[in-house]
Every structure is written in structure tokens, then in C-alpha cells.
Amino acid sequence: MVRVLQNKTILLGVTGSIAAYKAAGLASQLTQAGAAVDVVMTRAATQFIGPLTFEALTRRHVVTDVMALLPDSQIWHVAMAKRADIFVIAPATAHTIAKLAHGLADDAVSATALDASRRAPLVIAPAMETGMWEHAATQENIAKLVARGAVIVPPGEGHLASGASGTGRLANADDLIDTIRAVLGRGGDLARRVIVVTAGGTQEPIDPVRVLANHSSGKMGWALAQAARDRGARVILIAGTTSLRVPRGVELMAASSAREMREAVLRAIVDADALVMAAAVADFRPAQTAEQKIKKGNTETLTLELVKNPDILADVARHSSRPAVVIGFAAETQELLVNARAKLESKNLDLIVANPVPSAFGSDIDRATLIERGGAATELPPLTKEDLSEKILDFIAARLKT
Numbered sequence: 001m002v003r004v005l006q007n008k009t010i011l012l013g014v015t016g017s018i019a020a021y022k023a024a025g026l027a028s029q030l031t032q033a034g035a036a037v038d039v040v041m042t043r044a045a046t047q048f049i050g051p052l053t054f055e056a057l058t059r060r061h062v063v064t065d066v067m068a069l070l071p072d073s074q075i076w077h078v079a080m081a082k083r084a085d086i087f088v089i090a091p092a093t094a095h096t097i098a099k100l101a102h103g104l105a106d107d108a109v110s111a112t113a114l115d116a117s118r119r120a121p122l123v124i125a126p127a128m129e130t131g132m133w134e135h136a137a138t139q140e141n142i143a144k145l146v147a148r149g150a151v152i153v154p155p156g157e158g159h160l161a162s163g164a165s166g167t168g169r170l171a172n173a174d175d176l177i178d179t180i181r182a183v184l185g186r187g188g189d190l191a192r193r194v195i196v197v198t199a200g201g202t203q204e205p206i207d208p209v210r211v212l213a214n215h216s217s218g219k220m221g222w223a224l225a226q227a228a229r230d231r232g233a234r235v236i237l238i239a240g241t242t243s244l245r246v247p248r249g250v251e252l253m254a255a256s257s258a259r260e261m262r263e264a265v266l267r268a269i270v271d272a273d274a275l276v277m278a279a280a281v282a283d284f285r286p287a288q289t290a291e292q293k294i295k296k297g298n299t300e301t302l303t304l305e306l307v308k309n310p311d312i313l314a315d316v317a318r319h320s321s322r323p324a325v326v327i328g329f330a331a332e333t334q335e336l337l338v339n340a341r342a343k344l345e346s347k348n349l350d351l352i353v354a355n356p357v358p359s360a361f362g363s364d365i366d367r368a369t370l371i372e373r374g375g376a377a378t379e380l381p382p383l384t385k386e387d388l389s390e391k392i393l394d395f396i397a398a399r400l401k402t
């Protein structure tokens with residue numbers, strides 16, 4: 001479940017592109033994430049995929065006819081436009097985009113869009129052949145819609161239905177959902193706040209091919225960054241090593257070693273309201289990085305000399321631009337609460353999130369205890385990283401209010 005999608009009605013317009021079948025996956029993912037999804041289709045879209053598919057996935061009536069009436073004789077598409085929190089057209093054909101730009105309303109999608117636009121933000125994900133996408137007519141229509149406030153999720157590059165390769169593929173579902181979440185979250189309780197989140201592990205080079213690394217997956221920081229974006233914040237995500245997809249609607253800074261991460265953090269906190277250090281930063285690095293690959297030769301052992309890395313949070317604590325709220329993580333194998341409290345003090349944190357190892361790394365569920373500065377420890381039940389993120393952001397939002 002995604003908090004910003006709860007109790008939201010997403011109107012999904014599907015138009016006649018071959019990518020229409022991908023809208024079924026999108027409708028299903030949004031429904032599973034907790035949204036109510038109302039689908040409207042153009043007649044051409046129904047030639048690519050049946051309304052029944054959407055009706056079964058969303059468990060809601062699908063409108064394909066602009067003239068359709070509800071049992072109480074209300075006009076279906078008008079009723080749908082009224083209850084929508086956001087209108088997403090995916091895929092949007094060149095034809096539908098042209099109709100929207102000019103205010104035509106002769107099918108269920110364009111008629112609903114004209115009506116819904118007064119209150120529901122419009123998100124458009126075009127999908128078409130490269131030539132159609134690049135044509136001046138389409139680009140002018142897109143510019144018109146952007147000027148009116150529409151959010152465009154631009155098409156990607158790759159294989160097209162014609163067999164050609166080029167720009168025109170429907171944006172992938174995760175990017176679309178990120179955009180929907182970000183648009184719905186505008187004006188949330190962290191609007192106009194700047195939140196810096198670090199995520200993932202660091203890598204300390206031994207030689208050109210080897211590194212000292214750790215098991216951090218980056219999932220916690222990713223969940224935090226997405227949840228903060230969904231509450232309206234401007235998010236700067238400082239990412240160490242991770243294989244996760246870059247979320248849309250956050251600003252990414254890459255930092256592979258602890259020293260790079262320190263530089264990035266000190267740059268990013270200048271205007272920040274809060275810093276959450278979810279990254280697993282290496283405490284030590286090799287004293288020297290060999291210029292050439294270390295050969296195994298005839299020796300049976302190899303000794304690496306390590307030197308201490310800077311403690312980023314300790315540096316932030318002393319910094320003139322220390323954000324109003326600073327949060328650290330403590331992953332510990334023993335004496336969790338004692339060690340976590342000691343870190344809270346020594347790094348001058350407002351809150352520390354204590355995780356017992358091994359449960360923290362790579363898993364989707366976290367066991368955590370939140371310890372506030374000078375306050376009580378709250379042991380949370382096992383939570384998804386998404387839900388734990390919301391608890392941490394509740395703390396930030398409350399602190400920033402006071």
C-alpha cells in the first residue's frame with residue numbers, strides 16, 4: 001500500500017495505441033497500491049484491449065461510450081470526471097493529444113478530460129511512432145497542454161510496434177506511478193520543505209577492480225525519498241551503491257565512497273530542512289588505492305591497511321548549515337539500544353532509527369526502534385520500509401511545525 005494513493009480515485013484514460021495493453025498492468029498496480037481506478041477508453045483502444053480486462057482488474061465499471069448513462073440517468077463520464085483526483089491518459093495517442101489541445105470532446109476520453117480538468121490535474125503519457133511524436137503539430141499540442149498545467153511523462157526510446165527503433169515507447173509503469181504519486185502529493189504536509197536522504201552502501205576502492213563494500217540494498221533510503229516526495233517535499237537523494245531504479249520526482253546525486261558522500265551531503269544540506277542518513281557508510285577505507293590491479297603472486301596472505309573515514313553526521317552536527325532535523329540509523333549486531341543511544345548523543349541527532357542486524361539488509365520488512373533525543377524509545381512492530389518511512393516523516397513534519 002502506498003499512502004498517497006489511499007482513498008484516491010485515479011481516472012485512467014486509455015487510447016488507441018498498441019501500448020494500450022500496458023495500461024492493464026498500470027491499472028492493476030495502482031489498484032493493488034490502494035487507489036480506486038476508473039477507466040475510460042476510446043473506441044480505438046477497445047480494439048487493442050477489452051474493457052472487461054480493466055473491469056476485472058479494477059473491479060469498477062469501465063466507460064467506453066460518451067453517451068453512456070448511469071442507472072439513475074446521470075451521464076457516466078461526467079460522474080467520473082467529478083470524482084477524479086487525477087486524470088492520467090496512458091497511452092495517449094497523437095490524435096487524443098490533438099483533441100485535448102483543441103478542446104474537442106467527441107469520445108469518452110476527450111469529453112471526460114475537458115470536464116475533469118477543472119479540478120483534477122492531468123498527466124499525459126504519449127505513445128506513438130517517432131515521426132508522429134516529433135511532428136511539429138504534436139509538439140505544439142504538447143506545448144499547449146503543458147502551458148495549461150498538464151504534466152507530460154515523455155515517451156522512451158527503443159523498439160516500436162512498427163519494428164523501427166526510436167522515441168515513442170510508453171513510459172514504463174514505475175515511472176508513471178512515480179509521477180502520479182508526486183502530482184497527488186503536491187501540497188502535502190512537507191510542501192516547500194527540502195529533505196536530503198542518503199541511501200545505499202559506499203564502496204572504498206582497493207585497486208582499479210576491487211572495493212570494500214557492505215550489504216546495504218538502498219531500499220530504506222529509496223522508500224524514504226519516495227515517501228517524502230509524495231508528501232510534497234523537494235527531495236535530494238544522495239545514492240551510494242544500489243541497483244534500484246532512480247525514482248522520478250527526486251533529485252539524484254551519486255556518491256560512491258564515504259568521502260564523496262560527505263562532499264555531496266555538505267553541499268546538499270545548505271538549504272535543507274532535514275537530513276536522513278539511511279546510507280551504510282564505510283567507517284574505514286584502504287590507506288592506499290593501488291594504481292594497478294593487485295596480483296596474487298606467490299604470497300598466501302595480503303594485509304590491507306585501513307584508515308578511518310570522516311563521520312559525515314558528526315561533521316554535519318558541527319556545520320553552520322546543520323538542518324533543523326537530523327536523523328541517523330544504527331544497524332547493530334549487539335546491545336542495539338545502548339549503541340543507538342550513544343550514537344544519538346555523539347552525532348547530535350534528533351532521532352535515531354535502531355535496526356537489529358541481520359534483519360535490516362535487503363529485506364522489505366524492517367524491525368525498528370525510534371529513539372528521540374532526550375525522549376523515549378518506541379519499538380515499532382515489523383513494518384514495510386514504506387510504512388517505516390512514513391513514521392520517520394511524521395516525526396520530521398511534526399518537528400518542522402514547531
Ligand code: C5P
Pocket residue numbers: 198258277278279280281282283309310311312313314327328329330331343
Ligand atoms: O557510527 P555508525 O556508522 O554506526 O552510525 C551510523 C549512522 O551514521 C548512519 O546514519 C550512517 O549513515 C551515519 N554515518 C556517517 N558517517 C560515517 C558512517 C556512518 O554519517 N562515516
